[in-house]
Amino acid sequence: MPREIPLFNAMVPALLLIFLGTLVLYLLLDRLLADWDLDRLVWHPALFRLAIFICVFSLLGIWCYS
Amino acid sequence: MKMLRNFLRFLVTLAVTGAAVWLGYRLWQHYLDSPWTRDGVVQAHIADIAADVPGRVVGLEVHDNELVHQGQPLFRIDPERYRIALQAAREQLEKARENLLLRRTQADRRAMLGPDAVAGEHREESLLEERAAEAAYRAAGAAVRLARLNLHRTVILAPATGYVTSLRLRKGDYALAGIPQIALVEQHSFWVYGYFEQTRLSGVRIGDPAEITLLGQKTRLDGRVQGIAAAVADRESHKGDRLVASVRPAFNWVRLAARVPVRVKILRIPKGVHISAGMICTVVVRPDAKERPHAGHQHQKT
Numbered sequence: 001m002p003r004e005i006p007l008f009n010a011m012v013p014a015l016l017l018i019f020l021g022t023l024v025l026y027l028l029l030d031r032l033l034a035d036w037d038l039d040r041l042v043w044h045p046a047l048f049r050l051a052i053f054i055c056v057f058s059l060l061g062i063w064c065y066s
Numbered sequence: 067m068k069m070l071r072n073f074l075r076f077l078v079t080l081a082v083t084g085a086a087v088w089l090g091y092r093l094w095q096h097y098l099d100s101p102w103t104r105d106g107v108v109q110a111h112i113a114d115i116a117a118d119v120p121g122r123v124v125g126l127e128v129h130d131n132e133l134v135h136q137g138q139p140l141f142r143i144d145p146e147r148y149r150i151a152l153q154a155a156r157e158q159l160e161k162a163r164e165n166l167l168l169r170r171t172q173a174d175r176r177a178m179l180g181p182d183a184v185a186g187e188h189r190e191e192s193l194l195e196e197r198a199a200e201a202a203y204r205a206a207g208a209a210v211r212l213a214r215l216n217l218h219r220t221v222i223l224a225p226a227t228g229y230v231t232s233l234r235l236r237k238g239d240y241a242l243a244g245i246p247q248i249a250l251v252e253q254h255s256f257w258v259y260g261y262f263e264q265t266r267l268s269g270v271r272i273g274d275p276a277e278i279t280l281l282g283q284k285t286r287l288d289g290r291v292q293g294i295a296a297a298v299a300d301r302e303s304h305k306g307d308r309l310v311a312s313v314r315p316a317f318n319w320v321r322l323a324a325r326v327p328v329r330v331k332i333l334r335i336p337k338g339v340h341i342s343a344g345m346i347c348t349v350v351v352r353p354d355a356k357e358r359p360h361a362g363h364q365h366q367k368t
Binding site for chain 1: 078079087093097348
């Protein structure tokens with residue numbers, strides 16, 4: 001994975017693309033999680049969802065930059 | 067039972083949050099502290115080629131972007147003036163030679179005549195004159211050699227194998243001595259300067275393998291850290307009146323890390339990859355990969 005990607009002829013860090021990708025991935029994941037009853041499984045759903053988002057984003061970022 | 071479930075719910079949330087914090091921290095480390103930079107610039111040795119003798123350019127032997135070999139003529143300066151100068155120097159040499167012969171004969175004759183016919187003072191004088199004529203003869207010989215050298219230097223040769231670049235010289239231009247006319251980019255002299263923030267420098271060691279990715283290209287070039295610049299300009303250092311230091315009074319809240327050029331040698335340029343000095347690239351130093359065998363492995367990658 002290259003560390004920078006062309007966007008309208010300007011090179012931007014790949015992290016931006018990863019962020020957008022994570023957003024899409026997260027929405028899909030959220031849809032899945034909604035089918036289970038999240039309230040029943042976790043203590044603080046909002047915090048849990050934020051943490052999931054950060055996990056996915058960081059994992060993709062680390063994969064790209066190492 | 068309810069309590070256990072509540073505890074589990076709490077535990078799951080805590081675990082995922084903890085993982086998020088840890089992963090976020092790792093990403094931060096990778097992105098901000100690891101030794102890589104997007105500010106790499108390809109460099110090359112460029113020779114500024116100037117004429118050694120002034121004159122009108124009568125022949126341009128190369129065209130722009132041409133690969134020239136060491137010793138190949140680049141351009142010619144009108145040799146006529148220098149040819150004439152050589153001719154004149156030769157005539158001067160001839161004159162000096164005749165003069166020397168004259169003085170030598172004179173001195174020899176006076177030496178033979180004895181003290182009754184020639185005063186000692188005169189004999190001494192002619193001896194000195196002979197020596198002066200000898201020196202003048204040698205000087206005239208040196209002048210001939212100089213004139214010959216000047217004539218030779220009307221053809222400007224390539225000092226190394228390389229590419230002519232940004233050629234603006236035209237036939238008919240007047241070339242002044244010592245003023246660069248042609249830029250020659252030496253072949254195989256390319257290297258990369260990666261401008262690393264000082265915060266990342268702790269991860270850079272001389273000899274570390276490095277990956278160079280030219281902007282917009284997929285191929286990675288293998289490199290090796292050759293050196294870290296020992297100095298960069300101090301932006302706060304100005305001189306005031308009477309040579310006292312002039313330092314800005316305020317200290318900014320946000321401080322920018324200084325960047326230090328790290329010289330990375332390009333180990334191999336794969337076929338089909340064009341490289342020009344001035345190209346922008348990303349440089350990643352991989353200190354952890356130090357123990358890897360170099361030659362075989364790196365060839366596979368590109």
